[in-house]
Amino acid sequence: MIKLEHIRRSYVSEDIETTALADINLEIAAGEFVAIMGPSGCGKSTLLNTLGTVDRPTGGHYWFHDSDLMTLNEAGLAQFRAETLGFVFQSFNLIDELTIEENIELGLVYRKANGGNRRKRVVEAMDRVGISHRARHYPNQLSGGQQQRAAIARAIVGDPRMILADEPTGNLDTENGLQVMDILASLNADGATVVMVTHSPSHADMAQRRIDMLDGRVVASAARAI
Amino acid sequence: MNTFSLLRLYRSLTRHKLYSVLNIGSLAVGIAVFLVLGLYVRFETSFEKWLPDHDKIYLVQTIWHIEDSPFNGAFPNTMGGLLEQIREDFPGTVGTRIMPTPINVIRNGVGIEEQGAQVDPEFFDVFALPMVAGNGPATLNSPSGVLIDQDTAEKYFGTLDAVGQTLTLTTGVDGKTGTYTVGGVFQNLPENTDLNFKVLGQLPAVQTAPWWYRWGSTSLFTYLRFPTPAAAQAFNAKLDGFVNRRGMKDLGPETPTKWQQLAVLPITAAHLTPAGGQAASLSQSVIAMGVVGVIALLIAMVNYINLATARAGLRAREVAMSKVLGANRNVLIRQFIGEAVLLVALAALVGLSLAELALPWINAATEMSLAIPYALAVPALAVLALVVGIAAGFYPAVLLARYPAASVLASARAPGGGRAGARVRELLVMFQFALAISFMVGTLVLAAQTAHVRSADVGFKRDGLIVVRSMTQAEPEQIQALTAGWRALPMIHSLTLADNSAGGSGTNNANSIEIPGQPGPGPSLQQIVVGPDFFRTYGARLLAGREFDLAHGADDFANRKDGVPVSIVINRMGASALGFASPEAAVGKTVGKGNRTFTIIGVIDNMRFLSPRDATTATYYSFTARMDEYATATLRYSGDLRTAMDAVKGTWLQVAPQVPFDASSADQRLAELYKSDEQATRLFTIGAVLAVLIGCVGLWGLASFNTVRRVKEIGIRKTLGASTRDIVLLLVGQFLRPVVIANLIAWPLAWVALRNWLAGFSDPVVLSPLYFVAASVLALLIAALTVSVQSLRAARAIPAWALRHD
Ligand SMILES: Nc1ncnc2c1ncn2[C@@H]1O[C@H](COP(=O)(O)OP(=O)(O)O)[C@@H](O)[C@H]1O
C-alpha cells in the first residue's frame, strides 16, 4: 500500500543542516501492524510525520497505492489526511476548550463525505475505546489514559485505513499503556494499517513487524517470528 | 521587583518586539488622545476662570419671548441704561457695563483699529484686572484717561511703562477724535476669555441716545457682582418684578415680562451658553470631545489589559517553572503587577511625548493655543499608571499564580485564562469595535455635513464678493466718494449698500407684519434695508415679481407719499410665513397696517448670511437710494481677490484714511462662521481615526496572541484533514463574530448621537443608512485584513512544525 523511495528530510537553520531522514526506503502493506524503534532523535517522528503528510520530505517519493503523494497540493493532502489517516500522539493533543465528544467529532468535521450519521459514529467510537461516560467532560478533567483513549477515538472516528501513532503509550502507566495497545491491536485486527513509534520492546512485540532506526536510516526491518 | 525580574521583563519585551511596540504604543496613543482632547475641554470650560473672584461675577441676560420672532431666547446683552435703573431700585448693587467699541488709533493721519471698550468707573469693583503699571480705577474716573494692555503699550510706545503717554483716538461711539492720556497698563487678557478689549475708556455717565433707556433695545453688556450664589439667586428672583415695574414704559402696561425678562448668569457659564435660539453647538462639541477623549483612553486601557492578560497566558510555563523553583504566590503576583505598572508608566511617558509633539499641529488645525499643564498632567498620569497597571497585572497575576503548575504542560493550547478569559476578551473586542464603528459613522456624517454646509446653496453667488464692513463708520460724503471711486475700478462690476451683508454684520431688526383679515399681530419678519443693485450684486434668484428699481420712484421708501404702502421684496420663507401658497401668489399683495403697510413687489429665494446653525429667517427687504447711515458695502469683483482687495483699499485710503479699512471676501466671512464646526469635525476625526487605529492594534495583538496560542491546535486540526482554507476561515470567522455583533451595538448608538448633532443645523444632511453600512464594511474589512494575515501565516505553516510547538 505504501512505498517510500529515497526519502530525505533535512532541516536548515542558521547554516547548520540537520538530517533527520537520510534515504529511507520502505514498504508497508495494507493491514500491517508496524512498530518503529530507535534512540531519541534518530528520526522516528519525522518518518511518521512524513507518512502522515504533515511534513514535507526534502527529496524522494511517497507512493500511496499508485498515486505519488508528492504531486498533491496542500488541499489535496488535507483531503488525503481527512479520509485516509488517523493520528495518535504521545501528548494526546486534545483541544482543551472542547468537550471529549466535540474533540472526537472534530475527526469527522473535515471529511467531505459524512452523511447524517455523525452523531452515531462519534458514539460508536467512544464506545469502542470505553470513554462514553466522559463524553461531556473537558480533557483536563480526565486521566492520562482516558485522554489517550479519547484521542484514539478521534483518530478512528472517520474509519481511517491507516493509523499513525507516535509513542502513544509514552505518557501512560503500564496498565493504561496496555489498554491502548489492546485497542490498537483490535483496530488492526479489523483491517486498519497501524504504524506505531514506541520505546517499549514489549509493545513493539505486539506488532507484526519491527523497524529499527538509527541516525535517520532504517537499519533493520524484521517480521515477528511466530 | 529585583534586578533579575527587571532583566526578565526586558528580555520578554525585546523578544516580542512588535507585540511590545503595539501594546505600549496603542496605550500611549490613547493617553495622548485623551490628553489633547482633555486640554481642549479644559480650555473651553475655563473661560473667565482666570478672573479674580470669577465666582462672584454675573452677566445680565435679556430673554425675549416675542411670538414668531426669529430672535427669541436669552442673549448676553442688555439695554444701555439698565444698570442705572438697577442701582436706583436696588441700592448697593455692585456692577459695571462694558460697551465694546472699535477704536481707531490715529498715527500720522492713518487710523489703526484696536478692540476697545467703554466701561463704568466701577469696573474694577467687578473685574480686578491685574495691572502692570499705573492706576486702573483712578484712570476710569477721568473722561480723558485710557487703560491699555501690554501688547498695545509695546506696540505704540515700545515699553510697558506707558503711563502718562498720550494717544489720539476716534471712538466708534460718537465718531469724535480726541487725545487721551494712558493712566495704566493692564496685563494682556488670556486666550480663554470672551472679554476682548485692548483699550479701556470711561463710559460717559450722561447718555443722550434715545435708545439708551429704551426697553426692548440691547446695546451693551451689564455685569453684576454678588458676594454669594444665594445673593445672586435672590436678586434673580426680584428681576421679574423689576421688569414689570420699569419696562411698562416701552413694553406696554400689561406684564412686560410676557415679552422680555432678565436673568443673571455666572460669568464662567457664559462662554458655553448659546445666544438666543442658536443650538448649543459649542457645548455640544465640548461634550463630544470629552467623550471621544475618555473613550479613546478607555479603548486603549481595555486594549492594554486585554493584551497583557492574553500574553500572560503565554508565560504560564515561566510561572510554572518559578513555582517549581520555589517562588511563592505573593511574590509572583507582586512581580506581575510591578511589571504592568512599569509598562503603563512607560506608555504614559510616551503618550505625554506624543501629545507634546502633536500639540503644535493640533493648535494649527484648530487655531487654539493649548499647552500641557505638567503640574496637573504628571500626577494624573501617575495615578493612571497605577490604576491601569494594577488592573492589567492583577487578573493574570492571580490567574497564573493559581494555575496548577502540573497542567501547564500537555495542553494543546497555551493557557489563556480558559473559556471565561476567552469570553471576556471577546466581549472587550466587541466593546472596542462598537465604539470604533460608532466613531467611524460619526466621522463620515460629520464630514458629509461639513462638506454639505460648504457647498450648500446659500441663495446667492458667494464667490466674487467683497464685503466692506468699515463702511458703517464712513461719513455720508465719504460714502458718495467711495462708491463713485469703486465703480470706476475695472474689476468691480457692481456694488450695493445695505444694513446687512453676507457674514451677518449689520443690524438685526424684526417687525410683525399683520395679515389682512386675520386677527393678531401677524408673523415676525426680519427687516433688511437695501440700496440699489442689492439683489443683482449678490446674484440672488428672483422667484416672482420684480426687484427694486430706481426707475420706479415709489420703490424708495424715502420718496413715499403718506398713506401709500411701502414696496418690499420678501424671501421665500417670508412668502410662506405670510400665508401665500406660492411666490407668485404673493406678488402685488398688500400686507401690514398703519405706517407699516407694504406692497410685495417681488419674491426672492432665501439668502443665508449667517452660520449654518442659524435658521434662515423670513425676511422682507425695503429699499432706499440714500443708504448713508450704518450701511455695509458689498462689491462684486472679477479676477484675483488680492488685486481687487488692494484696489478697493486704495480707494478707501484716499477717501477715508482715518477710518481703518475693514473688508473681507464673503467666502472668508462665511468660512469664519463655519469655522467652529469645521474645527470640531477636524478634532473629532483625529480622535476617531486614532480610536479606530487603537482598536485595530488591539485586534491585531489579540489575533496574533490567539494564533500563537493555537499554533498547536492548528497542527492537530491539520492532521485531522483541515486545509489552509478551513483554518483561515475558522480563525477569521471567530474574530469577526465580535466585530459583527459590535455593529449591532454601534448603529443605534451612533444614530442617536448623530441625530442630535444634526438637529443643530437648519439644513442637515439625511442620516442615510449608507454611512452605517460603509463604516461597518470598513470595520469588517480592517478586522478581516488584520486577522487573516496572521491566520494565513499560521495556517500555511508545516503542521509538523506546529505539532512540535509549545
Ligand atoms: N523543526 C526542526 N528543526 C530542526 N531540526 C529538527 C526539527 N525537527 C526535528 N529536528 C531534528 O531532526 C532529528 C530527528 O528528530 P525526530 O524525528 O523528532 O526524532 P525522534 O522522534 O526519533 O526522537 C533530531 O535531530 C531533531 O533535532
Ligand SMILES: [Mg+2]
Ligand atoms: Mg519523537
